[in-house]
Amino acid sequence: MFTSRAIGFVSSPYSETGAVPKGLGAQHEAEGVLKILPEYEAGLADIEGFSHLFVLWEFDRASGFELTGTPPSDNRPHGVFATRSPRRPNPIGLTTVELLNRQGAELHVRGLDMLDGTAILDIKPYLSSVPAEKLRRGWLAQAEARKQQSSPR
Amino acid sequence: MFTSRAIGFVSSPYSETGAVPKGLGAQHEAEGVLKILPEYEAGLADIEGFSHLFVLWEFDRASGFELTGTPPSDNRPHGVFATRSPRRPNPIGLTTVELLNRQGAELHVRGLDMLDGTAILDIKPYLSSVPAEKLRRGWLAQAEARKQQSSPR
Numbered sequence: 001m002f003t004s005r006a007i008g009f010v011s012s013p014y015s016e017t018g019a020v021p022k023g024l025g026a027q028h029e030a031e032g033v034l035k036i037l038p039e040y041e042a043g044l045a046d047i048e049g050f051s052h053l054f055v056l057w058e059f060d061r062a063s064g065f066e067l068t069g070t071p072p073s074d075n076r077p078h079g080v081f082a083t084r085s086p087r088r089p090n091p092i093g094l095t096t097v098e099l100l101n102r103q104g105a106e107l108h109v110r111g112l113d114m115l116d117g118t119a120i121l122d123i124k125p126y127l128s129s130v131p132a133e134k135l136r137r138g139w140l141a142q143a144e145a146r147k148q149q150s151s152p153r
Numbered sequence: 154m155f156t157s158r159a160i161g162f163v164s165s166p167y168s169e170t171g172a173v174p175k176g177l178g179a180q181h182e183a184e185g186v187l188k189i190l191p192e193y194e195a196g197l198a199d200i201e202g203f204s205h206l207f208v209l210w211e212f213d214r215a216s217g218f219e220l221t222g223t224p225p226s227d228n229r230p231h232g233v234f235a236t237r238s239p240r241r242p243n244p245i246g247l248t249t250v251e252l253l254n255r256q257g258a259e260l261h262v263r264g265l266d267m268l269d270g271t272a273i274l275d276i277k278p279y280l281s282s283v284p285a286e287k288l289r290r291g292w293l294a295q296a297e298a299r300k301q302q303s304s305p306r
Contacts, residue, residue: 001156001157001158001159001211001213002156002243003154003155003156003157003209003273004154004155004156004157004243004245005154005162005243006154007242007243017178018287028178033285036234040220040222040242042221042232043220043221043232043234043235043242044232044233044234044235045221045230045232045235046231046235046236046292047232047235047291048231048291049235049288049289049290049291049292049294049295050235050289050290050291051283051288051289051290052283052287052288052289054244054247056209056247058154062245067193067195067196068196068198074254075271077198078198078199079195079196079197079198079199079200080296081193081196081197081200081275081276081277081278082197082198082200082203082278084277084278087277088222088275089158089160089174089193089196089274090155090209090274090275091155091158092209092245092274092275093205094209094247094277096283109236116185119154121242121243121245122241122242122243122245123234124237124247125234125235125236125237125290125291125293126283126288127290127293128285128288129282129283129285129288130204130205130249130279131282131285132207132280132282132284134204134205135205135279135281135282136202136203136204137202137203137204137213137278137280137286138199138200138201138202138203138278138280139199139202140280142202142229143270145228151187151295
């Protein structure tokens with residue numbers, strides 16, 4: 001097993017958990033910067049050719065984990081591996097961002113949902129998508145359907 | 154920072170690195186099983202409703218890292234964060250799989266590219282895709298174009 005190390009830190013408009021949009025229909029359009037440490041800058045070579053990136057980061061303000069919990073997008077509990085809860089056995093977050101531009105060791109991105117100062121663990125190119133028509137979204141789709149029924153337009 | 158822990162292990166048809174399809178046009182259709190440890194099984198509740206999952210796993214047979222390298226899909230070097238190289242500062246792999254069915258703590262999946270026995274770090278539901286028309290794939294698209302030019306049909 002390995003001990004995680006920060007390759008950089010997120011500069012985000014969100015300074016506390018309550019500020020991050022959550023729940024059904026939450027949009028993540030926030031812009032910010034992935035500030036990579038100088039010693040890792042060489043690893044960014046050619047990254048500017050990709051429109052989207054996976055960012056792996058550390059839930060560094062969560063402690064411990066729970067195997068089931070009720071997410072902000074539902075009023076029923078689900079297993080941690082069926083949710084994006086921060087309280088996971090390995091506290092690793094995963095966010096898809098759009099790369100706006102690169103300036104040296106700074107990646108300007110859109111779509112952040114991390115807190116300001118979050119430790120970045122890894123960045124990977126986003127290479128392909130599962131077509132929307134092949135996706136099933138389990139309890140989340142059910143929670144959305146229940147919400148729509150309870151608040152008819 | 155945290156020390157990684159295995160939540161389970163991959164049962165895969167690939168017993169050595171050379172057996173995993175790599176390079177341009179590689180298809181990942183291999184089926185196998187994500188065997189979650191009994192103490193984490195409760196965390197799988199409701200996961201069967203999702204068609205696709207992100208699997209985070211450990212490159213447990215890679216050692217050290219290099220900031221630039223030439224991937225199997227090109228003959229030119231690129232930064233590690235613009236590739237899927239196993240030799241990364243944090244040795245975390247990310248694979249999207251299709252969930253075929255669940256039997257207790259075993260998730261039968263399609264789309265594996267991990268070696269048999271690989272330690273699983275996390276599983277997350279795949280909730281949305283970047284539309285294909287919005288994706289740019291940088292050096293990989295260029296390598297594909299060069300390959301097509303050099304081997305006309």
